[in-house]
Amino acid sequence: MEKEIRKRVLKDRVFKKIITLFTYLSIIPLFLIIYFVMARGLKYINLRFLTQLPKPMGEAGGGIFNAIVGSFIIVGIASLIAIPIGVISGIFLSEFKESKISEFIKILVDTLQGIPSIVIGIIAYLWIVKPLKHFSALSGSIALSIMMLPIVIKSTEEILNMVPNEIKEGAIALGAPYYRVVLKVLLPYGFVGILTGILLGISRILGETAPLLFTAFGNQFLNLNIFKPMSTIPYLIFVYATSPYKDWHNQAFAASVVLIIIVLSINLIGRFFEKRWKT
Amino acid sequence: MENIILSIRNLNAYFGDSQVLKNIDLDIFKNKITSILGPSGCGKTTFIRCLNRLHELVPKARVEGEILLNGEDIYKMDTMIVRQKIGMVFQKPNPFPTMSIYDNVLAGYILTGIKLTKEEKDRIVEDSLKKSGLWNEVKDNLFKKGVFLSGGQQQRLCIARALAMNPEVLLLDEPTSALDPISTLKIEELMIELKKSVTIILVTHNIGQAGRVSDYTAFFYLGELVEFGTTTDIFTTPKHKKTEEYLIGKIG
Amino acid sequence: MRKDRVFKIVLLSGGIVIIILLSAIFLSLVFSSIPSLKEFGIKFLFSKSWDPVNNQFGAVPFIIGTLLTSIISLLITIPFSLSISIYLSEYLKNKTISKILQTLIELIAGIPSVVIGLWGLFILSPFIRNVQLKLGIPPIGVGIFTASLILSIMIIPYSASIGKEVLSLVPDEVREGAISLGATDFEVVKGILLPFSFKGIFGGFILSFGRAFGETMAVTMVIGNANRVPTSIFSPGQTMASLIANEFTEATSTLHLSSLIEIGLILFIISMLINILGRVIIRRVSF
Numbered sequence: 001m002e003k004e005i006r007k008r009v010l011k012d013r014v015f016k017k018i019i020t021l022f023t024y025l026s027i028i029p030l031f032l033i034i035y036f037v038m039a040r041g042l043k044y045i046n047l048r049f050l051t052q053l054p055k056p057m058g059e060a061g062g063g064i065f066n067a068i069v070g071s072f073i074i075v076g077i078a079s080l081i082a083i084p085i086g087v088i089s090g091i092f093l094s095e096f097k098e099s100k101i102s103e104f105i106k107i108l109v110d111t112l113q114g115i116p117s118i119v120i121g122i123i124a125y126l127w128i129v130k131p132l133k134h135f136s137a138l139s140g141s142i143a144l145s146i147m148m149l150p151i152v153i154k155s156t157e158e159i160l161n162m163v164p165n166e167i168k169e170g171a172i173a174l175g176a177p178y179y180r181v182v183l184k185v186l187l188p189y190g191f192v193g194i195l196t197g198i199l200l201g202i203s204r205i206l207g208e209t210a211p212l213l214f215t216a217f218g219n220q221f222l223n224l225n226i227f228k229p230m231s232t233i234p235y236l237i238f239v240y241a242t243s244p245y246k247d248w249h250n251q252a253f254a255a256s257v258v259l260i261i262i263v264l265s266i267n268l269i270g271r272f273f274e275k276r277w278k279t
Numbered sequence: 280m281e282n283i284i285l286s287i288r289n290l291n292a293y294f295g296d297s298q299v300l301k302n303i304d305l306d307i308f309k310n311k312i313t314s315i316l317g318p319s320g321c322g323k324t325t326f327i328r329c330l331n332r333l334h335e336l337v338p339k340a341r342v343e344g345e346i347l348l349n350g351e352d353i354y355k356m357d358t359m360i361v362r363q364k365i366g367m368v369f370q371k372p373n374p375f376p377t378m379s380i381y382d383n384v385l386a387g388y389i390l391t392g393i394k395l396t397k398e399e400k401d402r403i404v405e406d407s408l409k410k411s412g413l414w415n416e417v418k419d420n421l422f423k424k425g426v427f428l429s430g431g432q433q434q435r436l437c438i439a440r441a442l443a444m445n446p447e448v449l450l451l452d453e454p455t456s457a458l459d460p461i462s463t464l465k466i467e468e469l470m471i472e473l474k475k476s477v478t479i480i481l482v483t484h485n486i487g488q489a490g491r492v493s494d495y496t497a498f499f500y501l502g503e504l505v506e507f508g509t510t511t512d513i514f515t516t517p518k519h520k521k522t523e524e525y526l527i528g529k530i531g
Numbered sequence: 532m533r534k535d536r537v538f539k540i541v542l543l544s545g546g547i548v549i550i551i552l553l554s555a556i557f558l559s560l561v562f563s564s565i566p567s568l569k570e571f572g573i574k575f576l577f578s579k580s581w582d583p584v585n586n587q588f589g590a591v592p593f594i595i596g597t598l599l600t601s602i603i604s605l606l607i608t609i610p611f612s613l614s615i616s617i618y619l620s621e622y623l624k625n626k627t628i629s630k631i632l633q634t635l636i637e638l639i640a641g642i643p644s645v646v647i648g649l650w651g652l653f654i655l656s657p658f659i660r661n662v663q664l665k666l667g668i669p670p671i672g673v674g675i676f677t678a679s680l681i682l683s684i685m686i687i688p689y690s691a692s693i694g695k696e697v698l699s700l701v702p703d704e705v706r707e708g709a710i711s712l713g714a715t716d717f718e719v720v721k722g723i724l725l726p727f728s729f730k731g732i733f734g735g736f737i738l739s740f741g742r743a744f745g746e747t748m749a750v751t752m753v754i755g756n757a758n759r760v761p762t763s764i765f766s767p768g769q770t771m772a773s774l775i776a777n778e779f780t781e782a783t784s785t786l787h788l789s790s791l792i793e794i795g796l797i798l799f800i801i802s803m804l805i806n807i808l809g810r811v812i813i814r815r816v817s818f
Contacts, residue, residue, distance in 0.1 A: 012716055016622060022615070032650075033646070092546040114806035116802055118776055123556050127559065338625070360713070363712075369704055373707070376727060377723070390722040
């Protein structure tokens with residue numbers, strides 16, 4: 001009996017150690033990635049880097065100002081498209097959750113979220129780039145908005161589902177018309193959740209490259225015209241990283257540091273809010 | 280003089296800084312039913328969870344004192360041996376959802392990797408289910424999942440599961456509080472039958488139940504053992520004011 | 532009330548937009564694949580040659596490349612993600628460390644794919660190249676294995692969080708019941724928790740597989756971009772997504788472009804099927 005127990009205790013201890021080991025091993029890549037990217041990229045970040053335009057191919061120096069502005073504009077427009085549609089769809093899914101069509105659409109939203117980003121790029125190409133006959137920031141925004149949509153929809157739906165029935169019924173009992181109940185009671189209640197969805201969505205599309213490869217394309221000049229190609233930070237990183245120029249490699253690292261900082265900050269803020277309302 | 284099977288000496292239990300049990304001294308007699316009574320928060324659940332060393336699994340939980348099973352300190356024994364000798368049935372019936380009734384009864388063996396022959400398994404299952412009064416109701420459906428039984432049946436399944444390990448002591452933590460009156464009665468009858476083969480410690484907030492089934496009663500209040508004696512004595516001539524107040528419903 | 536009716540129609544249209552969007556995506560892909568579908572038909576799925584010069588296109592190297600990288604990355608992921616799920620759900624009691632650990636794990640998921648690709652290209656690949664040198668294998672650095680490694684780094688957080696959620700569905704009573712029978716923690720996990728959660732965890736792996744399947748940027752940067760069927764785990768290769776990323780803007784003919792779009796269609800359909808499969812399995816989990 002004693003020997004049996006010894007064996008079982010040993011198995012238990014060994015198992016615990018293996019599990020713990022594998023768990024902590026899996027966070028090592030995070031540190032490796034952030035460390036090495038920062039190590040190589042930080043030293044190239046300075047005011048010049050952030051405010052200047054790129055130099056012609058092969059020439060050293062220059063900055064990523066156009067990419068920063070471009071990311072801003074493209075993500076901004078994508079949000080303007082995705083937020084209203086996403087919130088409205090989210091409200092629909094939450095308010096009509098018993099209906100068959102709602103069930104069906106929920107599956108579609110999940111499917112939409114699972115579409116590989118490169119395929120979304122193809123779609124935006126077919127819908128905007130081909131008709132307009134050239135690359136444009138607008139097509140990039142459309143692609144990114146399609147990717148942001150499911151995130152906003154799900155967050156909105158989730159938080160509206162959490163609104164206690166009493167609150168809704170209280171408003172209705174006061175004689176409020178349905179649209180007011182939604183706009184003046186449900187939405188404000190769910191604001192934090194919707195905001196979370198927006199923040200997480202933005203942080204996600206800020207880092208997306210694939211959908212932009214043949215939509216917004218890139219632009220070595222500063223361009224504010226959404227019907228023309230526009231540079232973005234992730235696209236720049238990709239082009240520079242896969243180029244043969246060492247200076248561009250360094251800039252890719254530097255741009256990555258900038259991108260990581262922005263994306264992770266927004267992500268952390270979004271998750272902070274998310275924990276608040278998910279509990 | 281009855282046999283003492285469990286001896287609790289100077290038991291103190293803590294959750295972090297908060298003390299939940301104070302200086303408990305108590306003897307449990309073999310093959311008798313001892314009920315633990317008291318208002319909510321008096322420490323009775325913590326008390327029995329110390330007896331099968333479940334209490335110490337909670338973060339920041341601490342125990343001081345001695346608990347002797349047949350003279351041996353359970354805190355010096357392997358937890359697994361302690362738990363095989365002191366079994367527990369919980370307030371909410373908890374048959375394992377992925378196991379059949381048959382496997383649920385044998386769960387103690389299956390989980391701990393003890394190998395049994397088919398004959399041994401069949402025998403244990405039949406014996407345990409008969410002891411817990413469930414055999415006739417499930418004998419034709421042994422391989423159905425345990426979760427399909429009614430609440431009362433599930434609880435008797437859990438009792439069978441605990442009995443299958445041949446424990447010396449069976450801890451019952453409010454075993455009938457989630458059940459209907461008929462199931463409750465069945466389990467009370469069961470307890471009286473079972474004490475012939477196993478010592479029973481019953482935590483209950485149902486004073487009537489304690490009066491109906493138990494031989495001895497311990498009254499806990501605010502973490503202290505206020506009074507202990509035969510059920511008859513406690514119920515008819517309680518020595519402490521608090522005990523009396525509880526029994527007439529003034530507190531708890 | 533009139534305003535209410537209009538409002539409800541607006542809400543409904545929000546839902547309809549999704550239906551239209553998804554249908555439009557599918558139809559566009561099919562429509563633009565027609566030239567390629569007409570030219571190659573079903574042979575497209577079985578042909579190994581991808582030859583823009585001679586206008587011969589076949590999907591096999593890329594289907595294989597995608598399958599290989601996704602499967603290998605899943606195999607690498609499983610032990611890590613299972614360990615994390617079990618550790619966070621059963622072993623780690625300290626709430627602060629748990630929160631920190633969870634945040635760290637999810638942080639990896641927040642790093643943009645192109646940055647992970649950059650790291651893969653400039654730091655991981657040279658490292659793999661060194662390892663290959665020592666092992667006597669052609670020291671290319673990039674290839675199927677490197678891509679699978681990168682993919683697993685990316686899907687571990689997703690897989691682990693699904694696993695942890697599934698494990699947390701097990702009621703505490705069940706755990707306590709097992710412990711009170713004298714089982715060790717390992718025995719509780721092995722005998723009760725894993726069987727109970729098996730479906731959900733398996734579904735999670737399927738969904739993670741789907742994620743790996745469609746991942747583009749990080750893979751493109753470390754897979755070696757070789758349009759042929761890989762001969763070994765260390766060969767360079769190409770996935771469907773990385774092929775499109777590489778060649779779309781330089782497609783030499785309408786047929787080339789159409790074939791690329793057909794690859795996109797295949798990618799779309801398979802991802803969708805994997806996704807639906809995974810979700811169906813998970814939906815069966817709730818007791």
